[in-house]
Amino acid sequence: MDIIGWILVVVLFIVGMAGAVYPILPGALAIYAAFFVYGFFISFKPFGFVFWTLQTIIVAALFIADYVVNAWGVKKFGGSRASVIGSTIGIIIGPFVIPGFGLLIGPLAGAVIGELIVGSSFDKSLKVGFGAIIGLLSSTLVKIILQLTMIILFVIWILM
Structure with a gap:
């Protein structure tokens, strides 16, 4: 059972890290679920209040940062609420409409259309679209760092 548990934990970690780049996948939630899988298959003993509190705070920060950092990129380049909404819709729909490049084109197009x-003028709309890309890339970097932190804390806790 330990081997099955570890395989599932690793798969969930991989799905989680892929979710940092591909927003359709449940990034932080997959990593969080891996902790429960470890507990059910191996042991909950290493985890206590501090572990669960830290991990829950990181997951909450990830959800908040995902929207805030993206919106920051759009607003920093002069975008309106409509371009923030358009960029968010583009992040969700883009990868389905244009596999591969849709993750970048979606928020750009959404922000431009929203603006x-x-x-707004076409030049300003393009500038805001560029801000959406900057926000997306910044958000992705923040997610990668925080999700790696979750995994590192997990490893530290089980080795203690």
């Missing part, structure tokens, strides 16, 4: 809808 054009509120009457």
Whole structure:
């Protein structure tokens, strides 16, 4: 049972890290689920209140940062609420419409369309779209760092 547990934990960690780059996958939640899989298959003994509190705080920070950092990129380049909404929709829909490049084109197009809808010039809309890409890349970097932190804390806790 230990081997099955470890295989599932590693698979969930891989899915989680892939989710940092590909937002359709449940990144942080997959990593969080790996802790429960470890507990059910191997042992909950290494984990206590501090472990669960830290991990829950990181998961909450990931969800908040995901939206805030993306919105920051759009707002930093002069975007409106419509371009923030358009960028968010583009992040979700883009990978399905244009596999591979949709992850970058989606938020760019969504922000540009959102900004054009509120009457901005095409040049300003492109600038805001670029901000959406900067926000997406910044958000991805933050997610990778925080999710790696979750995994490192897990390893530290089980080795203690």
